[in-house]
Each structure stands twice: as C-alpha cells, then as structure tokens.
Amino acid sequence: MNESNAPRFSELLDWLEGRLPPDKARDVAERLQTADAATQADLDWLRLFQQARQSVQFASPPPSVRETLIQRFAEARQPPGFFQRLLANLTFDSHAQPVTAGLRSASGEGQKRQLIYTTKAAEIALTVQSILPDKNFIVTGQIFPMGDTSTHTFSIQLLRDVWEVALAATDELGEFTFSDLPAGEYDMVVSAGQYEVVIPSLLLRP
C-alpha cells in the first residue's frame, strides 16, 4: 500500500473513538491491514493516549488553594503600598505628526516608526513596523525604569476592545516584541509590582 492510502491521523482518531459510520470504519480497518509503520505507530500512540486518559485522574484543586496561592504571591512579590496607574505621555514621534486627542498613529508599510513615551516610573520606546505582504505589524519595545524603580522585569499587556490579545515580558535588556499584529487600535499596559503604565490608543494602520 502506498503511504497516501494509509488512514490519516484524524481518521485513526475518529475510528478509535467510534465516530465513523460503519462503511467508513470498515474502510479504515481494511486500509490499516497494510498500513506503513508510521501509521501503525500513530495508532499505537492514540491507543496509549486513550487508555492512559481513562486510567488517570485529572482534576483541579479546590478553589481555596488558588485563593491562598494568589494571596501568597501578592504578599511575596508585591510590596505594600499604593498601587499606581500612570498614563504615558508621548514625547517623541519619528513621523513628527501632530498629536491630537491622544490618538497616535503608527503606520507605514515597511517603514519603522519610533515612539517614546514617558512617565515618572519608566520611559518606554516603541518601534512599529508593518510586515509585507500581509501588512501585519511588529511592535518591539524597550523599557527604561526611572529613578528608584527597582523592578527590572516588566510584563506588557496588549489590549484590543478591553480584551487581552497578547502578553509579553521584558528580557534582561528590558526589551520585548509583539509580532504579527493586525491593523487596529490597541491599548498597551506595562506592569511592574506596584504600578502600571497605560499607553492608550496605539493605532496600527496600513
């Protein structure tokens, strides 16, 4: 039997789970008689998976466990004090377009656009570049903590219509990357232990 006639992985799964109509199930069984070693190995693996999942218990711990662990995290990693939410100010735009009403445009196919935002806690440098030919965007950034800000790792959340679409963490140089972002308007939230910096209305458009 040539390889192309061997049942595909999805057919094997449906066959094992009894999801095929009788005629198709018979067909798969017949093709399996002369299937190649790779197909047999897939079948063996699926059988093992099915048998294993029936003999293994998977359960979530009681909610109180999670509540305790979240509390412990807050105690251990978030020092006491007031949480600050800071709105970032755009202080540099390489396209040097007039800024209106907080709406920033980051655009230009194949072009890089540099944006610098500042707050009292950190300076945030963004580079926005569109990707040809599908015109999606790459946003890279670097965060420079200011003053006595001790945290050297930040998490960066990208929101669209209040929904999180991506989350990244800075590396040892304070850099981060979001790739393959479709055009649209985003909010970026940069978080460290006791504060978060909000960059509103980051507009990516072709």
Added chain:
Amino acid sequence: MSQTARNDTFKTDRDLIRACRAGDARAWERLLNKYERLVFSISLNYGLTTDDAADVTQITFTILLQNLDTLPDDIRLSPWLATVARRHTWRLLAQNRREAVNPDEDLAGNEALGGIVDNRERQELAEWLYQGLSLLDERCRQLLLALYFDAEGPSYAEVADHMKMPIGSIGPTRARCLEQMRQSLHTAELPAAAHRLHPLA
C-alpha cells in the same frame, strides 16, 4: 488575531517566570492555570486524599514562589513542579502509612507500600499526558482537557459553547491538537506502564 497568535507572545515558561518576578499577578494566575492540575493530579494519582493533594499543591507552588528569583531562565516548569510535588506526595504517603519512604528506592520492591506501585504507574502516565498537554498552546490544551479529562463528560455542543468555537470545528481541531501533542512528545520517553497497558505492535 487568531487565538494561536494571541498566545504566541506568552507561550514559554521563561515569559511566565519573568513576568512573575516582576510582580505581575496575571502571569502568576496564568502559571497556576497551566500547572495547578498537573501538580494536584500527581498527588491524586498516587492515592492521596483531596485534602492532602490540595496541601501538596499549595506547598509546591509556595516553593516555586520562594525560588522564582533563583530559577534558571530556561527551566522547564512541568518537570520541576512534578519533582517537587512528587517529593511531598511521597512524604505525606510515608506519614500516612507511618512508614519511611525513600524516594530513591524502587517502590516496586517495597512490599509495605502495597498498592502504591499501581499509583506510581498511573502517576507516570499522568505526567506523560501532562507533559504533552503543557507543550500545547492554551486553546489546544483547554480543548483536550475539556474533551478528554472533564469528569462531567461534556458533549461537543457544550464544549463548543464553552470555548466559543463552531461545533463543526471541534472534531477536526481536537485531532490537530492531539497530533501536535504526539509530535511534541516524539522524543519523550514513554511511561513504563505504557507497555503493560498496551503492548505496542
């Protein structure tokens, strides 16, 4: 943006650890989402009670919390957590049985442990399954957990509703996810119990 792309920017344990070090509570919750079932289930599959398994889960993640700053960036959390959970499971089992258990011993040779051998095999299978699941993106992992490990046995329609997916895509997607898991586990050692459970042809 697709859900897969959505998770690509935060798919590694390295990202999770870094964000947790930064005090990001969301990252900690995400880490718990990803691994709390593994840790809890290891203890359960060894035969601990729900209360004891909950204690082990709490201890394991507390130890992780205490070690966040010293963990290597490239650590793989699944085996690390499994090791810690296993160690404390053994400790509780030993306490419960009022017998000393040396984790380095071959448990099969310890007659005093009785049924633990079966539990150990089950636990190996649990770790093997969870290793595969932890290598998948979040959406695939949630789909397979819902379809194959939810005690309520939800229908495709219920899973589709819960995951906001067209019902017609559940079957093909679960096959793709399982195939990804198969490929991800390609180099992983099969659990010892696999050969007894199913004599490979």
